[in-house]
Amino acid sequence: MKKSILKYQFSLKSKEELKNLSHEELLKYIENLQDNIVQEKPPKNSNNSSISPSSEIVPTKKTSVPLEGGNNRNQSLRQKSHKSVGGQFGRDGVTLKRSDTPDEIIELPYALTQCKKCGVDLSSVIATLKEKRQLLDIELSSIAHTIMEYQSFTKKCHVCGHNNHDNSAFTVAPNISYGPTVIAMVSYLSVSQYMSNMRIVELLKNLFNITISEGSITGLLAKASKLSSSEIDKINAILGKASIVGIDETGCKVDGIKHWHWAFQNDYNTLIVADKSRGTKVITDTFKKGFKNACVVHDNYSSYSSLESHSEQLCLAHKMRDLNYAIECDNTKLMKGIKTLLKEAIKDDKESFTPIQRITLKQEYDKSLEHLLSMPYIESSETHKQINSLKKAKDKIFTFLLDENIPPDNNGSER
Numbered sequence: 001m002k003k004s005i006l007k008y009q010f011s012l013k014s015k016e017e018l019k020n021l022s023h024e025e026l027l028k029y030i031e032n033l034q035d036n037i038v039q040e041k042p043p044k045n046s047n048n049s050s051i052s053p054s055s056e057i058v059p060t061k062k063t064s065v066p067l068e069g070g071n072n073r074n075q076s077l078r079q080k081s082h083k084s085v086g087g088q089f090g091r092d093g094v095t096l097k098r099s100d101t102p103d104e105i106i107e108l109p110y111a112l113t114q115c116k117k118c119g120v121d122l123s124s125v126i127a128t129l130k131e132k133r134q135l136l137d138i139e140l141s142s143i144a145h146t147i148m149e150y151q152s153f154t155k156k157c158h159v160c161g162h163n164n165h166d167n168s169a170f171t172v173a174p175n176i177s178y179g180p181t182v183i184a185m186v187s188y189l190s191v192s193q194y195m196s197n198m199r200i201v202e203l204l205k206n207l208f209n210i211t212i213s214e215g216s217i218t219g220l221l222a223k224a225s226k227l228s229s230s231e232i233d234k235i236n237a238i239l240g241k242a243s244i245v246g247i248d249e250t251g252c253k254v255d256g257i258k259h260w261h262w263a264f265q266n267d268y269n270t271l272i273v274a275d276k277s278r279g280t281k282v283i284t285d286t287f288k289k290g291f292k293n294a295c296v297v298h299d300n301y302s303s304y305s306s307l308e309s310h311s312e313q314l315c316l317a318h319k320m321r322d323l324n325y326a327i328e329c330d331n332t333k334l335m336k337g338i339k340t341l342l343k344e345a346i347k348d349d350k351e352s353f354t355p356i357q358r359i360t361l362k363q364e365y366d367k368s369l370e371h372l373l374s375m376p377y378i379e380s381s382e383t384h385k386q387i388n389s390l391k392k393a394k395d396k397i398f399t400f401l402l403d404e405n406i407p408p409d410n411n412g413s414e415r
Helices: 015-019 023-036 180-192 197-208 214-227 229-241 280-286 316-330 333-349 355-373 382-392
Strands: 003-006 037-040 153-156 163-166 244-254 257-265 270-275 291-298 309-314
Touching (some): 197 214, 229 291, 257 280, 270 280, 316 333, 333 355
Parallel strands (some): 244 291
Antiparallel strands (some): 003 037, 153 163, 244 257
């Protein structure tokens, strides 16, 4: 709830002074009192806004003051469920399995000379196989770089003496250069594993005895970028024709300058674009024909207001956090009711429905939302703000109910 505080300019009257006021003076005093009350809003955190958990203040051991809502940052916000602890039924498990063709077999020496039970001599008895145990490990001594030397030849003309050098078969740069496997590994470590140039230099030296500078790492990444441009174009074309595309943007630094990493993705392809802008132009420049076949999932940031797409799905995880903040500010049944409605829709989406049933399901939820949005509320409150936001985006709230493949949140893009 909001805390009410008074402006310091306003003078409070004592009980005795209030008793001496006439009816008109008392009404005037109450009116002035309302004008001078300032509603102190609760602080925003990762539970009621888009603030990241890492930017929140962690309570110290001495104070142990929890965040708003009664939870410390390291305390899970996930609600309890009926599921048992551990791996769930139907998941794809990963088990370390024994190999039928081991690379090396080590026969352990038989050290027993007498029977453990009766003490008879066993030296003349032939040992038979009883048990097998295997150990999976990495042989670092066998991991090494290789240097391949390509040699070309020349022929001297016996008439004019000209040297005819045939270098047409060369596919490598002059002197010495890094091969495709090194370029691929550097790209993987940098792009997929987010390793710094300094750590990549250290890893290549320690594991493969390859000496390379941080500047060379930058050069290899630039080369890999050119080599992968055709694949990037393919990913762009595939996403442009896809039926579902999630979009999100997050701040980053490129050479110390503020940029935005834009993620365009679905279950099969991901395209990340770095740009100084956070505006719609990045989307239109990257996908000039828009997403005519796709349901675009996003967080309703202003950059997505003019999207060209088949349909849109608002990230309900973002909207839930906004509703949490409105509940903390106003504590209205209206905001709690809308939050419950969204949670029930997400739960129903996990059930098995036919396409016709899903259309009916969405219509019912649309009606329920429309009813809640028509309920009265206090002007200029956080509830009012959320109602206006939901009214503008009401056609994007329950799109996910039409297709089991459309997610109700944008977590895929944020990851």
